[in-house]
Amino acid sequence: MPSKKVLIILSDANSFPLKKTSGPDAGKVVDQPSGFFLQELAKPLQKMLDAGHEVTFASPKGQEPTADPNSESLLAYAGNFYERRRENELIRKMKKTNGFDRPRPFSTFDEDELATFAGVFIPGGHAPLADLGDDPNLGKILRFFNKENKPTAAICHGPYALLSTMKAGDGSFVYDGYKITSWSDAEENFMETLLGGEVEKVASALKDQGAVMVEGASEKFGGTTLHRELLTGGNPLAANALGDRFLKMLSV
Template sequence: MPQKKILIVLSDANSFPLKKPSGPSNESKIVDQPSGFFLMELAKPLSKLLDAGHEITFASPKGQEPKPDPNSESLLAFAGNFYERRRENDLLERMKRENGFSTPRKLSSISDEEVQSFAGVFIPGGHAPLSDLGDDKELGRILGYFHRENKPTAAICHGPYALLSTKASGGEFAYKGYKITCWSNAEEKVMESMLGGEVEKVETALMNAGAEMVEGVGEKVGCTTLHRELLTGGNPMAAEELGSRFVRMISV
């Protein structure tokens, strides 16, 4: 397969807003809940892209070093598989040495001319995108190009929240009417019970913007959804399939 350039967009945030009850009157307050990218949702598709020989460029709104979601580095997240966790951490250490992972490009530094050189764009999950990707105009500009040109676009879990950035750049949601799978409201409610607070729902936000949400048993066990140029998955279990399908899309 000929080498192609792939853009991976990450959040700069290492936390996301969590609304928690406070005080005897049960008023709410917003706290910063630690987060970042979800390790396997980045590492598994990234590994497949590299194995296929593609060139990776990392980018974020401000070009800050991406941080992993602490929960995604736990052995629980890997079902106790120590070796799998080590492989994925080793991969990111390699990216720090070879691909500038610690110093991603600022999205604003990617010109309209340069964005045309990328064959695909991928946005991993973790709660961090809730903090800064949904309203980023530069990301909206880039995604708008991929949408207009029907070029492979992939996002997983909370990553599809970033698709809302197309409203910030153009005033209209580019993916209105698209079938999209993301971290579901039901899954988020489980997280809310663990965190003791309320989280903005990606599924609701996308549905309100005009997307047709695909949610159910298939989404829970890692199935992905492809509609036109957009490939999405709902949770970490979808990372393997999403990576494989994305590589196939790029090869066409």
Template sequence: MVAGKILIILSDAHSFEVHKSDDTTSQEESGFFLSELAKPLIKLLDAQYAVTFASPNGKGPNIDPLSESTMLAFLGNWWQKNKENKLIDEMRLTNNLASPRPFASISNAELNTFDGVFIPGGHAPLTDLGNNPELGRILLHFHNQKKPTALICHGPYALLSTKYAPESPGFAYKGYNLTSWSDAEESLVETLKGGTIDKVESTLRGEGAVMITGTGQKLGSITVDREVVSGANPLAADALGTQFVEMLKGTQ
């Protein structure tokens, strides 16, 4: 028996911008971060939730190459990496991960059939989620209906889209306690890439969110405020998935 339906939001982008000191811009390969999608997805499927994938224009999503590094992303745990890769392959074959629903194809009436929404990270959301009016419409539905909303790493950047939704009153999550990929963590990536990258933490703070950061968050602690659960990085993926399922069950 299906426990409910979850909408999973992904980016169409396969890269993100790095702004160089000489005023040029490079495109760096990205996509969704493997474990940030797979670990919560496992929790949802184990709890018998059906999932539907959606993206701005329905393009097949890319996997962030760094997130498939056995040594860097999985600390040598080949078994876990293989498990998560197999799950993604299965979702491409048996679900609609290979061809997500375009945002505009999901009507307001259909949104009523979903119990929650989840947005994983990877740098790709910086490219096409933060200013998407259709995503803003979708997220405002879950916000206004107080339906569980889970976000991790760069995923919270998508919340900015609520500013651009039709007839939007502005950023919907002003005053919310949120955790995301921090500016300090991004600065390390900037050093590696040799340029500046749009920031999640400070941008959300500038819109009125209360950003919760610190050692606990960097080590996998999650932040819960009203209908939203958020996490900073891949270390939070397991806890985020568990909390999201508990929140979903609590609303049914």
């Protein structure tokens, strides 16, 4: 497969807003530690690199990305210490060779440069809730990929970034009517129980703007959804399948 350029969208946030419903902070909005979900970034990223593609990292202001602490736990890797080490080493390598710790600010991209990219990928983690959904510069980027029908992939909380298209152009949601899979409200409700607070619901937010949310057993256990140029997955279990399917889209 010829080498192509892929833009990877990251959040600058190391936390997300959590409205506490229990404990001493009940009723207050606190900053809950978060960041990118390691597996959701590392697995598709490794596949892109193995295929010989060139990746460019971008974020709202170009700040160093933070991994979600939960995604680095052995529990997240079902006890597989070697897999966790391998994926952490990949990120360390990206810092040394691909500018991962210095992402390009969204505002530095124009349409001429965006035209050189074959696709765009948005990993999850709760961090996108903090700064991606309402970023007008990201909205311009995603509108360009949508207009040009270029492969666009997002996983878990990553699809929340699609809402940014309403902050650019004519203010419309360009993915209105698209079939999309994301972290579900049911999954977020479970997280709310663990965190003792209320979290913005990705699936509900997308549905409210006209997206057709695809849920079910398949999506809970790693299934992906492709509609036009948009490929989405619901949780870390979809990372491998989404990476494989995204590569096929890039090869067309």
